[in-house]
Amino acid sequence: MIGSAGFDAKVDYLVAELGFDAAFDYHDGPAVDHLRRLAPEVITMFFDNVGGEQFDTRGPGAWLDQGRFVFPHTIVDGGLRQAPQALCSLLDGGYRGNVSVHVSGV
Secondary structure, three states, X not given: OEEEEOOHHHHHHHHHOOOOXXXXXXXXXXXXXXXXXXXXXXXXXXXXXXXXXXHOOOOOHHHHHHOOEOOOEEEEOOHHHHHHHHHHHHHOOOOOOEEEEOOOOO
């Protein structure tokens, strides 16, 4: 399991206290470079609760195309009006992976 955090103390905490196999400071260069170094073969699971560069699949996009990196996700169109139903569907198991509601004009 590989984690990321915003400063060294949290990186150390992820490994020493929470049992991560490795961790990196996302300020120390592109996340994709850290992931290539720490998981050169394959990433079997991805969890993101913050967003940012790690959520942006442009870096490991080739891994997605090659089937080496699976990113189950759903984008719900319709703006904030669809958010309550999207949340209910998520809680009822209607989606797999990450769910985002597309809000335009914000």
